[in-house]
Amino acid sequence: MESEFFRIKRLPSYVFAEVNAMKEHARSVGEDVIDLGMGNPDQPTPQHIVDKLVEVARNPRTHRYSMSRGISSLRNALVDYYKRRFNVDLDPEKECIVTLGSKEGFANLASSITSPGDIFLIPNPSYPIHQYSFILAGGSIQYVPILPNDDFLITLKRIVKYSISKPIALVINYPSNPTALIATLDFYEQVVDFCCFHGIYILSDLAYAEIYFDIDPPPSILQIKNARNISIEFTSMSKTYNMPGWRIGFAAGNSTLIKALARIKSYLDYGAFTPIQVAASIALTESQNCVEEIRNLYKNRRDILIDGLAVAGWKIPKPSATMFAWAPIPSSFSHLGSLEFSKLLLSEAKVVVTPGIGFGEHGDGHVRISLVENQHRIRQAIRNIKHFLNSYDIILKNVENRNCKNRD
Numbered sequence: 001m002e003s004e005f006f007r008i009k010r011l012p013s014y015v016f017a018e019v020n021a022m023k024e025h026a027r028s029v030g031e032d033v034i035d036l037g038m039g040n041p042d043q044p045t046p047q048h049i050v051d052k053l054v055e056v057a058r059n060p061r062t063h064r065y066s067m068s069r070g071i072s073s074l075r076n077a078l079v080d081y082y083k084r085r086f087n088v089d090l091d092p093e094k095e096c097i098v099t100l101g102s103k104e105g106f107a108n109l110a111s112s113i114t115s116p117g118d119i120f121l122i123p124n125p126s127y128p129i130h131q132y133s134f135i136l137a138g139g140s141i142q143y144v145p146i147l148p149n150d151d152f153l154i155t156l157k158r159i160v161k162y163s164i165s166k167p168i169a170l171v172i173n174y175p176s177n178p179t180a181l182i183a184t185l186d187f188y189e190q191v192v193d194f195c196c197f198h199g200i201y202i203l204s205d206l207a208y209a210e211i212y213f214d215i216d217p218p219p220s221i222l223q224i225k226n227a228r229n230i231s232i233e234f235t236s237m238s239k240t241y242n243m244p245g246w247r248i249g250f251a252a253g254n255s256t257l258i259k260a261l262a263r264i265k266s267y268l269d270y271g272a273f274t275p276i277q278v279a280a281s282i283a284l285t286e287s288q289n290c291v292e293e294i295r296n297l298y299k300n301r302r303d304i305l306i307d308g309l310a311v312a313g314w315k316i317p318k319p320s321a322t323m324f325a326w327a328p329i330p331s332s333f334s335h336l337g338s339l340e341f342s343k344l345l346l347s348e349a350k351v352v353v354t355p356g357i358g359f360g361e362h363g364d365g366h367v368r369i370s371l372v373e374n375q376h377r378i379r380q381a382i383r384n385i386k387h388f389l390n391s392y393d394i395i396l397k398n399v400e401n402r403n404c405k406n407r408d
Helices: 016-028 047-057 072-086 102-113 129-136 150-162 185-198 255-268 274-285 289-312 331-336 338-349 375-390 392-407
Strands: 096-099 119-123 140-144 169-173 201-205 231-236 249-253 324-328 366-370
Touching: 016 338, 047 274, 072 096, 072 249, 072 274, 096 102, 096 255, 102 129, 102 201, 102 231, 102 249, 102 255, 119 129, 129 140, 129 169, 140 150, 150 185, 169 185, 185 201, 231 255, 249 255, 289 324, 289 375, 331 338, 331 392, 338 366, 338 375, 375 392
Parallel strands: 119 140, 119 169, 169 201, 201 231
Antiparallel strands: 096 249, 231 249, 324 366
């Protein structure tokens, strides 16, 4: 029996599903597909972190339920990280909480602060959980620009001025997934001042704080005076330490929002497996050489990809942060849109990328390319794409013929 469940109906069709299905079919028939789609780190977790997990897991006392808010040593490690990295002092009891990855934390916070019809301000394009966590909770969405500049601030002021009801919260994400844009402390200061004046919470996603190249380390919004009066910030172990499957993240900042998140989580989970939390605390507190190595790995891959594709005829801005390149669709294919272009790139070049439409309608002119294959595979992808671009007239003619047959 099929049911029309209310929250499920509010979700659009999963635009990545078609590309994923094509990828799995191609692999099932033996085709060599280079997957630059999902932002899933391909390297192992640093050995000293794994060793600590194994050591602690051997103690049967750690096999019991853990703490939903996170064990104290891990929250203290997060406090030390914020002090060392941002010169921000946090209270580990009131201003920190451990989450099952930043995505879970974001979704649970949304469910704790959203009433039906509440308005939330979300950049477009943005990571899907940024908007759909509030949609699932019954909220309404208004979009703001993604560029951290005057246009963002002007749009923010206009929305608040003419909104029927005051927005509850603003979501920001810098370094940005998918666009790789970064923000400055000056931008954060203006946003904090505006939101403090209007009583609007700020939800900052800082998951890519440690994946940056050729620039100063990206700042935290919590560095701004008075930010903790209205702001909460989500971070993650996934990309910084190659720990995506471990599902460990954090929220830090405003004590009211932390308390709300903690209350929701107390009904939903008992926290991550204790050995994982202990290993995560070791990751944060011991040598950070592994983070530098991970950063250099992505930088090298970025340079190979961007420089190689430029020679192949596809010029893409070189990202200063994240593990992604936000690539404008080549002009010859721009009329197709990001989903059809992604499908074509997979079928003809055997390269998987993520269609920009999956991050919002303003992303439809781009695809996201993830740096999750080794240098050899990235070079192979470049060769495949070069051949694809050089054959664009034949490929587009075949597409047109197929479309004509389908219409007939």
